[in-house]
Amino acid sequence: MSVQMDPVAADPTSTATLTAVAVRSKRGRRVQFGILRNRKAMVGIVVLAIFILLAIIGPWIAPYNPDTVTPEGLQPPSPEHWLGTTATGQDILSQLLVGTRGVMLVGLTAGIVATLISVIVGVVSGFVGGIGDEILSLISNVFLVIPALPLIIIITGLLPGAGGLTVAFVIAVTGWAWGARVMRAQTLSLRRRDFVEAARANGEPLWRIVFFEIMPNLTAIIASGFIGTVIFAILSEVTLAFIGVTSISDWNWGTVLFWAQSSQALVQGAWWWFVPAGLCIAAVGTSLTLINFGIDEFVNPRLRSTAANAGVLRRKKIRARIGFTPVYRGAAARGQKEAQR
Amino acid sequence: MTTPTSGDPSSAAPAAADSPSAAARVPVIETVALTKHFPVRGRGSRGKVVHAVEGVDLRLDAGSVVALVGESGSGKSTVARLIAQLLPRTSGDVLLQGQSVRVRLGRSFRRYVRNVQMILQDPFASLNPVHTVGYVLTRSVSIHNPGLSRAEREQKVRGLLEQVELRPAERYLTKFPHELSGGQRQRVAIARALGATPKALLADEPVSMLDVSIRIGVLNLLQRLKKDLDLAILYITHDIASARYFADETVVMYAGQVIERGPSEEVTQRPRHPYTQLLIASAPDADQLAGREERPAKGEPPSLIDPPTGCRFNPRCPFAMDVCRQERPPMFELEDGQKAACWLYDEGRAEQRAAAFGADAAAGVPVPVGATAGPAGAARGITNGGAGA
Amino acid sequence: MTLLDPTTAALPPRERKPVLEIRDLSVDYGYDQNAVHALQGVDLTLHAGEVLGLAGESGCGKSTLAYAATRLLPPPGVITGGSVTFTSARDGHGGDLLRMGEAELRAQRWRDTAIVFQGAMNSLNPVYTVGRQLVDGILAHKPRSRDARAEARARALELLDMVGIPKDRLGSYPHQLSGGMRQRVMIAMALALEPEIVIMDEPTTALDVVMQRQIVEQIMQLKDELGFSVIFITHDVSLLLELADRIAIMYAGRIVEDASSEEVYKMPRHPYTAGLLHSFPPLRGPKRDLAGIPGSPPDLVNLPTGCKFHPRCPYAFDECKLTDPVLGPTRFGAAEPERQVACLLNDERVAPGPIPLELGVRPEGDRIV
Amino acid sequence: MKFLIRRVIFYVITAWAAVTLNFFIPRLLPGDPVQSLINKYQGRLSTDAIQSLYVLFGLDEKSSLWDDYVKYWAGLFKGDFGISFTYFPTPVSEVISQSLPWTLLLVGISTILGFILGTLAGVGLGWRRGTWADGLLPVANFFSAIPYFWLGLIAISLFAVIIPIFPASGGYEGGLIPDFSADFIGSAIYHGILPALTIVISSIAGWILSMRNMMVTVSSEDYVTVAQAKGLSERKVMFGYAARNAVLPSISGFALSLGFIVGGTLVTEMVFSYPGIGFTLFQAISSKDYPLMQGIFLIITLSVLVANMVADFAYAVLDPRTRQEG
Amino acid sequence: VLSGCSGGGASSGDVLTIGMPNGPQSNNSNPFAPTSSAVVLGYRGMMYEPLAQINPTLPDRDPVPWLAKEWKWSDDYKSVEITARDGVKWSDGEKFTADDIAYTFKMLEKYEAFNANALPFDDISVSGDTVKLSFDVPEFVNQTKVINQFIVPEHIWSKIKDPEKDANQKPVGTGPYTLKTWTQQAISFVPNNDYWGGKPKVPEVRWTSYTDNNAMLTALLNGQAQWSYVFIPDIDKTWVAKSETNKNWQPTGLGIDALFFNTTKAPFDNVAVRKAVNMVVDRKSINTQGYSGFKGLVDNVNGLPSPAGDSFAAPEFKDKKAEIDVDGAKKVLTDAGYTYSGDKLMDPSGNPVTFTLVDPAGWSDYLASLQIISDNVKKIGIDAKVETATVDNWTAAVQNGDFQATLHWTNTGATPWDIYSNIMDGTQLKPIGTTANWNFGRFDSPEATQALAAYANTTDDAERTTAMNTLQKIFVEQVPAIPVAAGPMGAEYSTKHFTGWPDEKDPYAVSQPTQPSISQVLMKLEPVKK
Numbered sequence A: 001m002s003v004q005m006d007p008v009a010a011d012p013t014s015t016a017t018l019t020a021v022a023v024r025s026k027r028g029r030r031v032q033f034g035i036l037r038n039r040k041a042m043v044g045i046v047v048l049a050i051f052i053l054l055a056i057i058g059p060w061i062a063p064y065n066p067d068t069v070t071p072e073g074l075q076p077p078s079p080e081h082w083l084g085t086t087a088t089g090q091d092i093l094s095q096l097l098v099g100t101r102g103v104m105l106v107g108l109t110a111g112i113v114a115t116l117i118s119v120i121v122g123v124v125s126g127f128v129g130g131i132g133d134e135i136l137s138l139i140s141n142v143f144l145v146i147p148a149l150p151l152i153i154i155i156t157g158l159l160p161g162a163g164g165l166t167v168a169f170v171i172a173v174t175g176w177a178w179g180a181r182v183m184r185a186q187t188l189s190l191r192r193r194d195f196v197e198a199a200r201a202n203g204e205p206l207w208r209i210v211f212f213e214i215m216p217n218l219t220a221i222i223a224s225g226f227i228g229t230v231i232f233a234i235l236s237e238v239t240l241a242f243i244g245v246t247s248i249s250d251w252n253w254g255t256v257l258f259w260a261q262s263s264q265a266l267v268q269g270a271w272w273w274f275v276p277a278g279l280c281i282a283a284v285g286t287s288l289t290l291i292n293f294g295i296d297e298f299v300n301p302r303l304r305s306t307a308a309n310a311g312v313l314r315r316k317k318i319r320a321r322i323g324f325t326p327v328y329r330g331a332a333a334r335g336q337k338e339a340q341r
Numbered sequence B: 001m002t003t004p005t006s007g008d009p010s011s012a013a014p015a016a017a018d019s020p021s022a023a024a025r026v027p028v029i030e031t032v033a034l035t036k037h038f039p040v041r042g043r044g045s046r047g048k049v050v051h052a053v054e055g056v057d058l059r060l061d062a063g064s065v066v067a068l069v070g071e072s073g074s075g076k077s078t079v080a081r082l083i084a085q086l087l088p089r090t091s092g093d094v095l096l097q098g099q100s101v102r103v104r105l106g107r108s109f110r111r112y113v114r115n116v117q118m119i120l121q122d123p124f125a126s127l128n129p130v131h132t133v134g135y136v137l138t139r140s141v142s143i144h145n146p147g148l149s150r151a152e153r154e155q156k157v158r159g160l161l162e163q164v165e166l167r168p169a170e171r172y173l174t175k176f177p178h179e180l181s182g183g184q185r186q187r188v189a190i191a192r193a194l195g196a197t198p199k200a201l202l203a204d205e206p207v208s209m210l211d212v213s214i215r216i217g218v219l220n221l222l223q224r225l226k227k228d229l230d231l232a233i234l235y236i237t238h239d240i241a242s243a244r245y246f247a248d249e250t251v252v253m254y255a256g257q258v259i260e261r262g263p264s265e266e267v268t269q270r271p272r273h274p275y276t277q278l279l280i281a282s283a284p285d286a287d288q289l290a291g292r293e294e295r296p297a298k299g300e301p302p303s304l305i306d307p308p309t310g311c312r313f314n315p316r317c318p319f320a321m322d323v324c325r326q327e328r329p330p331m332f333e334l335e336d337g338q339k340a341a342c343w344l345y346d347e348g349r350a351e352q353r354a355a356a357f358g359a360d361a362a363a364g365v366p367v368p369v370g371a372t373a374g375p376a377g378a379a380r381g382i383t384n385g386g387a388g389a
Numbered sequence C: 001m002t003l004l005d006p007t008t009a010a011l012p013p014r015e016r017k018p019v020l021e022i023r024d025l026s027v028d029y030g031y032d033q034n035a036v037h038a039l040q041g042v043d044l045t046l047h048a049g050e051v052l053g054l055a056g057e058s059g060c061g062k063s064t065l066a067y068a069a070t071r072l073l074p075p076p077g078v079i080t081g082g083s084v085t086f087t088s089a090r091d092g093h094g095g096d097l098l099r100m101g102e103a104e105l106r107a108q109r110w111r112d113t114a115i116v117f118q119g120a121m122n123s124l125n126p127v128y129t130v131g132r133q134l135v136d137g138i139l140a141h142k143p144r145s146r147d148a149r150a151e152a153r154a155r156a157l158e159l160l161d162m163v164g165i166p167k168d169r170l171g172s173y174p175h176q177l178s179g180g181m182r183q184r185v186m187i188a189m190a191l192a193l194e195p196e197i198v199i200m201d202e203p204t205t206a207l208d209v210v211m212q213r214q215i216v217e218q219i220m221q222l223k224d225e226l227g228f229s230v231i232f233i234t235h236d237v238s239l240l241l242e243l244a245d246r247i248a249i250m251y252a253g254r255i256v257e258d259a260s261s262e263e264v265y266k267m268p269r270h271p272y273t274a275g276l277l278h279s280f281p282p283l284r285g286p287k288r289d290l291a292g293i294p295g296s297p298p299d300l301v302n303l304p305t306g307c308k309f310h311p312r313c314p315y316a317f318d319e320c321k322l323t324d325p326v327l328g329p330t331r332f333g334a335a336e337p338e339r340q341v342a343c344l345l346n347d348e349r350v351a352p353g354p355i356p357l358e359l360g361v362r363p364e365g366d367r368i369v
Numbered sequence D: 001m002k003f004l005i006r007r008v009i010f011y012v013i014t015a016w017a018a019v020t021l022n023f024f025i026p027r028l029l030p031g032d033p034v035q036s037l038i039n040k041y042q043g044r045l046s047t048d049a050i051q052s053l054y055v056l057f058g059l060d061e062k063s064s065l066w067d068d069y070v071k072y073w074a075g076l077f078k079g080d081f082g083i084s085f086t087y088f089p090t091p092v093s094e095v096i097s098q099s100l101p102w103t104l105l106l107v108g109i110s111t112i113l114g115f116i117l118g119t120l121a122g123v124g125l126g127w128r129r130g131t132w133a134d135g136l137l138p139v140a141n142f143f144s145a146i147p148y149f150w151l152g153l154i155a156i157s158l159f160a161v162i163i164p165i166f167p168a169s170g171g172y173e174g175g176l177i178p179d180f181s182a183d184f185i186g187s188a189i190y191h192g193i194l195p196a197l198t199i200v201i202s203s204i205a206g207w208i209l210s211m212r213n214m215m216v217t218v219s220s221e222d223y224v225t226v227a228q229a230k231g232l233s234e235r236k237v238m239f240g241y242a243a244r245n246a247v248l249p250s251i252s253g254f255a256l257s258l259g260f261i262v263g264g265t266l267v268t269e270m271v272f273s274y275p276g277i278g279f280t281l282f283q284a285i286s287s288k289d290y291p292l293m294q295g296i297f298l299i300i301t302l303s304v305l306v307a308n309m310v311a312d313f314a315y316a317v318l319d320p321r322t323r324q325e326g
Numbered sequence E: 001v002l003s004g005c006s007g008g009g010a011s012s013g014d015v016l017t018i019g020m021p022n023g024p025q026s027n028n029s030n031p032f033a034p035t036s037s038a039v040v041l042g043y044r045g046m047m048y049e050p051l052a053q054i055n056p057t058l059p060d061r062d063p064v065p066w067l068a069k070e071w072k073w074s075d076d077y078k079s080v081e082i083t084a085r086d087g088v089k090w091s092d093g094e095k096f097t098a099d100d101i102a103y104t105f106k107m108l109e110k111y112e113a114f115n116a117n118a119l120p121f122d123d124i125s126v127s128g129d130t131v132k133l134s135f136d137v138p139e140f141v142n143q144t145k146v147i148n149q150f151i152v153p154e155h156i157w158s159k160i161k162d163p164e165k166d167a168n169q170k171p172v173g174t175g176p177y178t179l180k181t182w183t184q185q186a187i188s189f190v191p192n193n194d195y196w197g198g199k200p201k202v203p204e205v206r207w208t209s210y211t212d213n214n215a216m217l218t219a220l221l222n223g224q225a226q227w228s229y230v231f232i233p234d235i236d237k238t239w240v241a242k243s244e245t246n247k248n249w250q251p252t253g254l255g256i257d258a259l260f261f262n263t264t265k266a267p268f269d270n271v272a273v274r275k276a277v278n279m280v281v282d283r284k285s286i287n288t289q290g291y292s293g294f295k296g297l298v299d300n301v302n303g304l305p306s307p308a309g310d311s312f313a314a315p316e317f318k319d320k321k322a323e324i325d326v327d328g329a330k331k332v333l334t335d336a337g338y339t340y341s342g343d344k345l346m347d348p349s350g351n352p353v354t355f356t357l358v359d360p361a362g363w364s365d366y367l368a369s370l371q372i373i374s375d376n377v378k379k380i381g382i383d384a385k386v387e388t389a390t391v392d393n394w395t396a397a398v399q400n401g402d403f404q405a406t407l408h409w410t411n412t413g414a415t416p417w418d419i420y421s422n423i424m425d426g427t428q429l430k431p432i433g434t435t436a437n438w439n440f441g442r443f444d445s446p447e448a449t450q451a452l453a454a455y456a457n458t459t460d461d462a463e464r465t466t467a468m469n470t471l472q473k474i475f476v477e478q479v480p481a482i483p484v485a486a487g488p489m490g491a492e493y494s495t496k497h498f499t500g501w502p503d504e505k506d507p508y509a510v511s512q513p514t515q516p517s518i519s520q521v522l523m524k525l526e527p528v529k530k
């Protein structure tokens, strides 16, 4: 495909972000550190950390065995069962706790694998150009046009014993194309940047140019692509479990919802069976978007300055606007003025 | 689309005419009829090309500086990139110490690069924002001196920084490009190029982005390096005054072709080609505050896809004759090693020449614009006098 | 073309009418303690019909000044004090731009003060034709009427013609024009409503000298025809010397010298100005030594105490480290009523001795003792 | 010309590859339509029927995969997608044409609505960055992170069961016959509100976020400042200068999502018993209905491709920079 | 519970709305195609009527003559003579004759695809108003399948070129209703004014297909549907208790869900383990929790559901219920050489006894039941894991004998023969690794095989009873499978607008709307007087 007409390549965002990345990531370590100063990102990180912790220790702290069937079916939340019980008397809190691992594992694995594929395909295709690019673009376009969810359903059916990891891989295999496309566009514009040419002129070998000159500049995009894929993977996994396509004996939140749905929990008024799992998914998703937000704001200095200073602005009642520079005659400014005079 | 090259191949090496000894020396870099056409992309432009560089002959000798000037888009950077082998050439040849080279990738490319280093046009874009100065220089050193021990490498990097006057070296090693001023970045780029201990340095507008005070620092540095390391330097610039100041020879390009060349002093003080004259007249000059000659400087640069026939400057040239529109002028040799590709310098066109440049010019020495006007005496003197302080 | 505009040059200095008075303008980038104080107490006056040059090295705050004066600074810029008073030379209307409300400011913009931005490529909306962009600027300031649009179109054509662009380019998109043409479109656009002030921020830096010359000449010609005042920003001192009536030299967010261009060139009063003048090689005449300015540009976040230039100043004395000089009259006082400089050497109370030779050239040609 | 041809070739190859994959992947699945049918009824369909079903579906004679493939293509060129197993002997094209319009309407309208609302909100939020408006973002985030089906089910139980103001399922009132009467259209709209709302709510955040970020980036472009400097009205600057440029990158995303409209949102249709194509596809998959699967895949694939081409084209129209002069 | 939300007549007394959770349908009323909406949704019975109405939940009742005035089987059950009813008209006005009956059976013979019961026809002949069908083998166990066959009009079907691919969008039948309109959302029927049984009193019947159980239940609850057969968990609370007009009647037929043991693989190759497991499985909690009370409880030791199977029970097993007996189970095991190490059961060679229970992912009632079983067997020290597979993998594994234990259904027949044959029939026996249609557990008992053959083929009733008793004895002693639930054949319905439904008190027909008996039910329904 021709480079010039490619909508993504021509896409002003990509260049804009790119410049931003270039500007930001030079802060090196400071980027990672700085992201912690972003309140939104901080909230996201904390929430995510909690869930990751639960993913690790969930099975140990679960008060009951999530599989154990008891006669106390469909109990509303109580001191014994904080989140109530299922129709078969299983403890829902335990199911959620044990299920966190499955969700996190699939989300992260799928995110990592898909990001890996998209980076490799995208960067190679953007960097190599020519026929290799055409072929790789073709492949990613094919994966882009094939509807993902049905494909996942089919492939999951194809593989025996579709456990968590299988699902993760399937999601990854079907979900990398968009990322690759973005990555390709970025690489394409990076490849033409002077510092790449300069490295070449200086005699850097090709592989080093790819890995040490281009890739570091893609980190922010890779990171936000990764986060996007993780969200996509979690939602896909949960959806798959919900429609009963994947194994439901591995506990995850989708499985909980599957059981709730097939026992018609909502009609029976058992909201406690249905609502918490949904909220957990939304919470993880939100935390990831918040982190992504933080990355975005960090990567894009224009977003960052006001975002970081929102509090100060509010306190000083300054409205940062384009085209109407605020005039702030605060005490600090005047004092400094007088000192100077 | 090939263009007739200038008649006499030996004239490709202007320095040769100047000093007989130089003729014997092999130039570090020589280009012969270097040509580059870029294919044009887009609908309905099949087979069309941008005639970015056509038939350019250059010669870079050790310990000398050649300045390449010309308007924006005239192909200066392209020439440098062709020499650096960053672009494949369409035709013509590039000789490194008399040997034709055409390398693209891999080991042979790196071997070539060790001898010929390029500094890219934009110091803000040519350093990777994610790497420290230390990383950049260490890489350059280790690529070109594979066997070095760690300590030796560090030593060498430090040496490089000091060479470009970034002292103390330690302070700069851990800095990221954004923490450096434009001039400092430019110096890092130069240091990186020197890491390869090249024989030739292609400096593409190393100062265009800098303001005057920083600019002069970089130029002085290059000057020193030229002397100390016996470098051959190609200095590409828009700043004609700095070409005069810094380069031994100046080559003027217009629309992909060389239209005038000669010792810098001659070219800047007595430009022969109407374009060069326009260029020099256009340069801001504080010493020429009054009495600037109003010279119609109308017109846009020509399209390089369908360049004008004959002399490419003819649509804008106030002296254009019929022959200018039909035939491409060869390089006419003038005195003092100066050459110009303008039909006015054809043997049989003294009359036209006189009509164009006035009576003085009839002898072949057109009066440079403003050269007759005296310097603003007092001011100049005083300013100069205080310069040492 | 001539150095000094005959109309203004002919006027006795006192009678020149100020159209824009910038007083004590301070600007920060950032909102908290870590803010960059990009401008600190800048005073500057633009007179009717004058070309005021603003020079100084990259990053000293020239653009900041231009944008702050028009309140177009992008976030995180914030004006922390001062006033910018516009007074029409034609009918006397005006006011402090920093205290105007949004509607008032909108109305004032372009009609009174127009601005030509640094990069022409980015100053034009890539998705509209240049014609449309010219027209909407005009329409925004005209009462709505049936044939306002047709009139605006006619005016747009006239403007293009004025800056030497063929009329059929009205329907072109910005990317279809060369850099020089885009820059001229921007100039045409700035002149659309015949404003009294045109601020030009490095309108030619990206162009080659031939194109730069074309554009500069065009601006000067239009200025002569239309009689507006210009603030011309560049770091190319030689260009300024050529075309400005008066030059203000900036250093580290302050104006350090303000004088007519001839005076600046011949008799610099601030060591930084003198250094600048020694930094560009002459195109003609004998080659001269180029010293440049030692040291590196100041870090605005971490400014030195006292005079901001002292670490690089060859004439610095102890007091320079402590006291930040204020823009004021030169040591020659009444002999140079129109000049101002911010250098302690000009303060007889603290200066250690006579002013150095280089900075002490007398208006009459002899020196102070 | 050359560019156009290359583009067309590219799309043709993509289409071929996608269609071929669509053909082979379903066939790799274990099991067959008959077994699926038996399993589906868990004993309510006697196993005696197995043989008769094989005969009915024409699966009693085995043909090679390759022959099927060739036949499939031959059929495609004649516009014949084959006969669905699930709805035997209804032709695939008929099954699709029954459900496609519903999906197109529901998902189409809500996708477009989501895009328009999200983009408008994004414009506003981006323009008013740094004000209280930023507080809306986490809320939008939250909704975008909720799984579709969960939102749908909660919406049903809230607005169809607890406070029954909307119907819980279906595309229109059962007694009506689909035609263009006011009754029918009214009923269709009424039934579409709840599912459309959930789609809009959960998709809107994405558009808001991307538009807002673009808006912020674009707002600091010089031409926006110039527009302000020209004294243009706020609305004109915001929409004509900032939003007009900021929306460009969203276009390709939007085109792609338009393409996926045809695929429907499987889960939404499932949850709301909406007679759309997404659910039909799910059924086709679970009953190994290859012809139907292929048919729907083909439609989806083609519409995504077409949407992509439209995006290319729209981009060229909206962004004069990509328009090349001949 | 009625909501005015959807306006229309859906919930008024003018229309009887029937819903089924079967997903989108296509306009296809071909009564032969198992994929047509007429069959999938089940409205076939409203137009196409059977020769006789049978009640599979009460197999000992005599079938009710319907389109056949009478029928008579030969002693060896190899042929039957069927007499057509007089005065029946097709809905297009044509007269119904014996030729139509013959033609229908000829179609079954001709089109293998239509012969869903795989009836082995030998000859079909008509004489007057009598049709004679003869078969290659005795059809004792299939007799109801023959007389329950619906009949199509010859004058229509003989003109259809390719009946297998015909959508039959304008169906002509003898039934009490005729198709008015067919849309994706609703299939409307109006009374057949010439119906031979009189004019039905329900003015309009409308069928709707909902995508899944949830949607179906929601529709039932808000009154959009009044009659359905759908799984409802905890049905008494969720449905019946919601309104006093909400009714549920779920009689069961002779078809069960059973835990099939793979008798060729450890640990279930040892009958002691099968017995012990059988003794600890908690059928009640499987019924209430696993199946949410929806499917019928099967706790007779002979595995036959009540009351349908009661008349077949051997004297020694009559009313004998399976009881949980953990100690007994342990004893069975230790007697057979099993030992305990702590709580863990060890087989005679000293390895712990474990097994895996498998069923397809998504089959929630099966999986929940397996979970309960795995919980139950912990009591006798066995560690059992529940695993899921995709439907296809599971099918393949079960058919190939590649499993240890799985919950699977059996066919539903007119006699218990189907149940026992599906589980124990040696004629279905296939080696491990090849596809078996039944007897997945590879239960190899020549005695059972022989008894099954005898039951199906004998002409002697006493011999048949003996065979049945033998089968039950083997089933109880060898435990080739554990029956856990019986397939219900009932329905949920609302008496708010219509009354006259079949129920426990008056089980005149099966209440399921998809059964041929729908015409019986519809003829009994009456609008509630307001």
Ligand SMILES: Nc1ncnc2c1ncn2[C@@H]1O[C@H](COP(=O)(O)OP(=O)(O)OP(=O)(O)O)[C@@H](O)[C@H]1O
Pocket: B038, B039, B050, B052, B070, B071, B072, B073, B074, B075, B076, B077, B078, B079, B121, B304
């Ligand atoms: N990769 C390319 N593809 C197509 N055209 C190109 C390419 N690179 C350069 N050109 C064209 O070749 C011509 C020469 O460009 P070049 O960059 O060499 O000019 P230059 O003299 O260095 O200009 P400047 O002074 O602005 O740097 C220009 O018209 C440019 O548009």
Ligand SMILES: Nc1ncnc2c1ncn2[C@@H]1O[C@H](COP(=O)(O)OP(=O)(O)OP(=O)(O)O)[C@@H](O)[C@H]1O
Pocket: C029, C030, C036, C038, C057, C058, C059, C060, C061, C062, C063, C064, C065, C075, C076, C077, C235, C300
């Ligand atoms: N957004 C910002 N945040 C922080 N500092 C800024 C910002 N924008 C500008 N500055 C700083 O303010 C100072 C003045 O910048 P300004 O653009 O006015 O310089 P200038 O004189 O116009 O330079 P140039 O000649 O390069 O255009 C610079 O040192 C710059 O680093």
Ligand SMILES: [Mg+2]
Pocket: B076, B077, B078, B121, B204, B205
């Ligand atoms: Mg260049």
Ligand SMILES: [Mg+2]
Pocket: C062, C063, C064, C118, C201, C202
């Ligand atoms: Mg600036």
Ligand code: NI
Pocket: A001, A002, A003, A004, A005, A006
């Ligand atoms: Ni392409």
